[in-house]
Amino acid sequence: MPDFEVTIIGAGVIGLAIAARLSERHPNLVVVEKNEKYGMETSSRNSEVIHAGIYYQPGSLKARLCVEGREELYALCGKHGVPHKKITKIITATNPEELARIEAIYRNGTTNGVELKMLDRQATLKLEPNINTVGSIFSPSTGIISAHGLMDYFYHTAVAYGATVQHHCEVIGIDPLSGGYRITIDEHGHRSSFTTEKVINAAGLFADHIASMIGIDLERTGYKQYFAKGSYFVVTPSKAQLVSRLVYPVPLNEGLGVHAVLDWGGRLKFGPDVEYLHDKKIDYTVAESKRGAFAASIRRILPAIEDEDIAPDMSGIRPKIQKEGEPPKDFLIVHERERGTEGVVNLVGMDSPGLTSSPAIARYVEDLLYG
Ligand SMILES: Cc1cc2nc3c(=O)[nH]c(=O)nc-3n(C[C@H](O)[C@H](O)[C@H](O)COP(=O)(O)OP(=O)(O)OC[C@H]3O[C@@H](n4cnc5c(N)ncnc54)[C@H](O)[C@@H]3O)c2cc1C
Numbered sequence: 001m002p003d004f005e006v007t008i009i010g011a012g013v014i015g016l017a018i019a020a021r022l023s024e025r026h027p028n029l030v031v032v033e034k035n036e037k038y039g040m041e042t043s044s045r046n047s048e049v050i051h052a053g054i055y056y057q058p059g060s061l062k063a064r065l066c067v068e069g070r071e072e073l074y075a076l077c078g079k080h081g082v083p084h085k086k087i088t089k090i091i092t093a094t095n096p097e098e099l100a101r102i103e104a105i106y107r108n109g110t111t112n113g114v115e116l117k118m119l120d121r122q123a124t125l126k127l128e129p130n131i132n133t134v135g136s137i138f139s140p141s142t143g144i145i146s147a148h149g150l151m152d153y154f155y156h157t158a159v160a161y162g163a164t165v166q167h168h169c170e171v172i173g174i175d176p177l178s179g180g181y182r183i184t185i186d187e188h189g190h191r192s193s194f195t196t197e198k199v200i201n202a203a204g205l206f207a208d209h210i211a212s213m214i215g216i217d218l219e220r221t222g223y224k225q226y227f228a229k230g231s232y233f234v235v236t237p238s239k240a241q242l243v244s245r246l247v248y249p250v251p252l253n254e255g256l257g258v259h260a261v262l263d264w265g266g267r268l269k270f271g272p273d274v275e276y277l278h279d280k281k282i283d284y285t286v287a288e289s290k291r292g293a294f295a296a297s298i299r300r301i302l303p304a305i306e307d308e309d310i311a312p313d314m315s316g317i318r319p320k321i322q323k324e325g326e327p328p329k330d331f332l333i334v335h336e337r338e339r340g341t342e343g344v345v346n347l348v349g350m351d352s353p354g355l356t357s358s359p360a361i362a363r364y365v366e367d368l369l370y371g
Pocket residue numbers: 009010011012013014015016032033034035038039040041042043044045046047048049050051169170171172202203204205206207210229230231272315316317318350351352353354355356357
């Protein structure tokens with residue numbers, strides 16, 4: 001009999017959402033986390049936006065799990081008091097060419113089942129009088145959420161059902177046994193191991209490294225992750241009231257474009273940009289040298305912002321499975337049965353909208369393992 005029925009590697013929002021979901025019926029579950037507390041990596045370094053599901057390829061996991069996850073999030077936030085606000089969003093076209101592009105975005109979003117409205121210039125300026133616009137898409141179901149509040153909820157739910165969350169515990173090896181796996185961990189330099197029937201790899205930036213521990217060839221499978229840093233600049237408080245909802249540009253290439261984000265402290269931030277970290281070194285500092293480029297991107301949508309109105313703020317790193325310049329790829333959520341590793345689920349390339357999708361991802365993983 002293995003020590004645990006289920007082991008989840010990684011206590012970010014996705015690992016915790018899965019733990020909260022599975023532990024009700026499978027309480028002999030452990031979450032192992034290398035840091036001193038849950039949620040210290042990508043899950044606490046993002047825009048905290050509840051995405052509506054507008055941009056993703058129809059039929060993709062991102063489209064489906066974002067739309068489902070968004071509805072589940074609003075329901076659970078309302079029921080359990082997780083701080084959130086349906087603040088709404090505008091995607092503004094700043095010239096006639098962009099107008100044609102927002103029509104395509106509108107069609108994509110409605111195909112995904114998202115409620116959207118096209119607004120002309122006047123109607124847009126009524127909502128946001130300070131932005132640069134010739135017309136826009138209005139998304140009534142976009143919101144913001146406290147990522148920490150959500151993780152606290154998932155954590156306490158899992159623990160209340162009897163799950164264990166073990167911090168300071170880095171997974172350094174996974175070996176197959178008959179009917180399960182041996183997990184080797186490093187706790188403060190001390191090595192030990194335990195056995196488990198099922199393994200869920202929710203290790204975020206290191207999910208490809210964990211997948212390689214069970215013998216997956218990262219290049220051949222497309223599981224290799226690239227790090228794409230996203231930095232934010234904060235706007236001076238005297239100009240923080242210039243917008244009252246999330247305002248996005250028409251995306252230019254990778255990412256959604258530097259956009260206006262309102263955070264829980266009432267601050268107005270702009271970000272994230274996209275910067276591939278070719279050495280894969282984790283570095284969260286925000287370079288002052290980006291100020292000029294940031295201010296120029298912001299002025300595209302909010303002309304009143306001067307270079308000196310913004311200051312470097314925070315950053316996060318997205319695990320991407322597409323190389324720089326390649327089109328976006330879908331989440332990879334795979335039960336590795338066909339690769340001969342029954343009971344192992346890998347979650348790779350869990351970039352945005354991973355926070356929004358987290359409750360739906362948890363249900364999807366449950367179906368893969370127990371459906
Ligand atoms: C700049 C930016 C903006 C974003 N904005 C949004 C947004 O507005 N809305 C949205 O829906 N999504 C957004 N996202 C995406 C979202 O943040 C992620 O999809 C989500 O947080 C991923 O959660 P996770 O649990 O997979 O990863 P993580 O939070 O990274 O958690 C993984 C955990 O695994 C642990 N771990 C790794 N290796 C090991 C090991 N060997 N042993 C033990 N533990 C290990 C790590 O310490 C970490 O705690 C954004 C992302 C970024 C970077």
